[in-house]
Amino acid sequence: MRHDVTLRVNGVVNRHTVESRQLLVHHLRETLGLTGTHVGCDTSNCGACTVLLDGVAVKSCTVFTVAADGGEVLTVEGLAQDGQLTPVQEGFRQCHGLQCGYCTPGMVVSATGLLLDRPDPSPEEIREGLEGNLCRCTGYQMIVESVRWAADHGGPGAVAEAHRSRTEAGTP
Amino acid sequence: MIPAEFDYVAASSLEDALRLLGEHGDEAKLLAGGHSLIPLMKFRLAAPSVLVDISRLPELRTLRPSDGHLRLGAGLRIRDLELSPVVREQVPLLAAAAASVGDRQVRARATVGGTVVHGDPAADIPAVLVTLDATLVLRGPAGERELSAAEFFVDFWETACGLDEVLVEIVVPALPGRRWAFEKFRQRSQDWATVGVAVQETADGEHAVGLVNMAPVPWRASPVEDALRSGAAVPEAAGHAAEGAAPPSDLRGDSAYRAHLAQVLTAKALTTAGAGS
Ligand SMILES: Cc1cc2nc3c(=O)[nH]c(=O)nc-3n(C[C@H](O)[C@H](O)[C@H](O)COP(=O)(O)OP(=O)(O)OC[C@H]3O[C@@H](n4cnc5c(N)ncnc54)[C@H](O)[C@@H]3O)c2cc1C
Numbered sequence: 420m421r422h423d424v425t426l427r428v429n430g431v432v433n434r435h436t437v438e439s440r441q442l443l444v445h446h447l448r449e450t451l452g453l454t455g456t457h458v459g460c461d462t463s464n465c466g467a468c469t470v471l472l473d474g475v476a477v478k479s480c481t482v483f484t485v486a487a488d489g490g491e492v493l494t495v496e497g498l499a500q501d502g503q504l505t506p507v508q509e510g511f512r513q514c515h516g517l518q519c520g521y522c523t524p525g526m527v528v529s530a531t532g533l534l535l536d537r538p539d540p541s542p543e544e545i546r547e548g549l550e551g552n553l554c555r556c557t558g559y560q561m562i563v564e565s566v567r568w569a570a571d572h573g574g575p576g577a578v579a580e581a582h583r584s585r586t587e588a589g590t591p
Numbered sequence: 592m593i594p595a596e597f598d599y600v601a602a603s604s605l606e607d608a609l610r611l612l613g614e615h616g617d618e619a620k621l622l623a624g625g626h627s628l629i630p631l632m633k634f635r636l637a638a639p640s641v642l643v644d645i646s647r648l649p650e651l652r653t654l655r656p657s658d659g660h661l662r663l664g665a666g667l668r669i670r671d672l673e674l675s676p677v678v679r680e681q682v683p684l685l686a687a688a689a690a691s692v693g694d695r696q697v698r699a700r701a702t703v704g705g706t707v708v709h710g711d712p713a714a715d716i717p718a719v720l721v722t723l724d725a726t727l728v729l730r731g732p733a734g735e736r737e738l739s740a741a742e743f744f745v746d747f748w749e750t751a752c753g754l755d756e757v758l759v760e761i762v763v764p765a766l767p768g769r770r771w772a773f774e775k776f777r778q779r780s781q782d783w784a785t786v787g788v789a790v791q792e793t794a795d796g797e798h799a800v801g802l803v804n805m806a807p808v809p810w811r812a813s814p815v816e817d818a819l820r821s822g823a824a825v826p827e828a829a830g831h832a833a834e835g836a837a838p839p840s841d842l843r844g845d846s847a848y849r850a851h852l853a854q855v856l857t858a859k860a861l862t863t864a865g866a867g868s
Pocket residue numbers: 462463464620621622623624625626627628629645665666691692693694697700701702703704705706707708709713714715716752756757758759781782783784
């Protein structure tokens with residue numbers, strides 16, 4: 420019931436032996452120490468656990484680590500390079516897109532995935548695009564403004580674009 | 592929440608998946624997108640001892656036009672249906688229903704085969720398949736068999752898919768340019784439908800009507816279709832929407848409220864789809 424799993428996480432290739440039932444979010448947080456990815460609801464509703472898996476945003480509380488074997492994961496820790504925030508992260512800073520911050524890693528990664536699909540979303544498309552991410556604090560208005568800021572200032576960012584281009588997130 | 596222990600096998604091919612199902616019998620479950628199964632396992636409402644992962648089999652991820660139809664591989668993600676230019680042009684009702692499922696992250700994992708075999712009458716795509724008179728292609732130890740959507744959905748969370756079978760393809764008619772509508776009423780944007788209505792203008796210019804969450808199975812509102820055929824105007828025909836259905840009562844609404852919603856939404860959808868004009 421244990422499996423050797425190879426994952427490329429934020430550009431680094433890791434090999435670990437995991438239990439079949441281990442969820443990807445627990446692998447990231449507990450084995451790899453990447454605690455930026457949060458657990459909120461643990462029932463696939465809130466989006467706090469969102470990461471990019473092979474180019475698309477997914478809820479890592481509802482993916483088995485073993486089922487992602489051979490895949491590539493980008494978490495919130497992998498976005499900024501040498502202290503340089505991505506446009507999405509900078510947008511949340513400029514537009515005050517967070518209060519307590521609990522939802523923020525998931526929001527930022529989800530917004531990054533949205534901008535990979537739709538580089539120039541309207542406010543409505545941002546609201547719809549982030550419907551899988553719940554925030555108890557902000558009332559969403561400033562999150563929408565943050566994502567719009569990012570769209571006007573460079574989009575998802577080079578790391579996310581490179582991550583996407585290495586995957587087959589295209590449609591059949 | 593952590594599921595009970597199980598073993599995991601990634602099937603190397605469709606044949607391999609069928610062999611593994613045969614070997615493990617009712618201990619085994621197929622794993623596709625996992626967005627119904629994993630929550631059930633986390634709540635310990637399901638505890639299969641073997642999961643056979645079919646989500647990465649290329650042979651289940653095909654999308655082929657054939658003879659006035661589209662053949663959709665059961666392993667296509669709901670996101671694929673939402674975004675595919677071919678589905679959007681040839682079966683726009685299906686693309687619209689796909690786009691309404693859950694949220695972006697859910698649609699990126701959940702598969703069309705998973706939503707069909709899970710057999711939840713509150714799910715959107717099954718009601719569309721019933722409306723489109725889709726055909727479901729199952730592969731089992733004895734070979735392939737085809738069922739109509741009407742035959743496939745048996746009861747609440749119960750379908751005709753055997754424990755030793757894999758749903759491989761879903762065949763829907765290509766209806767480019769035909770009118771359609773999808774109405775989904777929900778309290779919050781990412782909710783499941785309190786009630787949903789799918790309407791499709793068919794190749795011979797009639798209107799087929801399917802309902803989400805109005806019975807233990809995805810429901811075909813034949814009394815509405817009959818009324819239209821015999822010349823009824825939209826408001827009168829839509830008044831038959833809940834006839835014969837058995838809408839559930841829950842926190843989102845009781846069955847009388849759902850019956851009312853079904854009539855209102857059916858009238859709206861029929862009008863959008865050009866019925867009675
Ligand atoms: C937060 C959330 C919101 C949602 N909102 C909606 C919504 O608004 N509308 C809606 O319709 N759905 C909704 N869903 C359900 C979602 O669409 C499910 O993921 C889907 O119903 C199941 O697909 P899956 O690929 O994840 O299947 P899985 O969970 O992997 O499998 C489901 C069942 O089908 C079986 N199975 C899977 N594939 C096959 C196959 N090819 N052959 C035979 N058996 C197979 C499995 O063994 C299992 O029993 C939501 C889910 C979540 C988590």
